[in-house]
Structure formats: structure tokens, C-alpha cells
Amino acid sequence: MKKYECTVCGYIYDPETGDPDGGIAPGTAIEDIPDDWVCPECGVGKEDFELAE
Secondary structure (H helix, E strand, C coil): CCCEEECCCCCEECCCCCEHHHCECCCCCHHHCCCCCECCCCCCEHHHEEECC
């Protein structure tokens, strides 16, 4: 699964890890995250994430 980076703060969303504190189970692709999820570091929406290189 591909990792995504927050363009505001640099947080890396790793689908293999998910975001347990944010209610996102490990193995959840970014496309399957609810639209109201926000970056756990800076609070922006998932629309501010891009594919990490």
C-alpha cells in the first residue's frame, strides 16, 4: 500500500499502520478513510495529502 504525506506538516499516513488514535484501523487505504478525518499532527483534511515519494 502506498504512503501519503501531509503537504502542510509532513506527517506520513501509512496504510499498514493506519491511525488507531483517529479511529482508522491498520490496513485502511487513504481512499477508504472518511472525508471528515484530519491529520493527527496539524488537523488539515485528507485533501491536503499527496502520494509520498
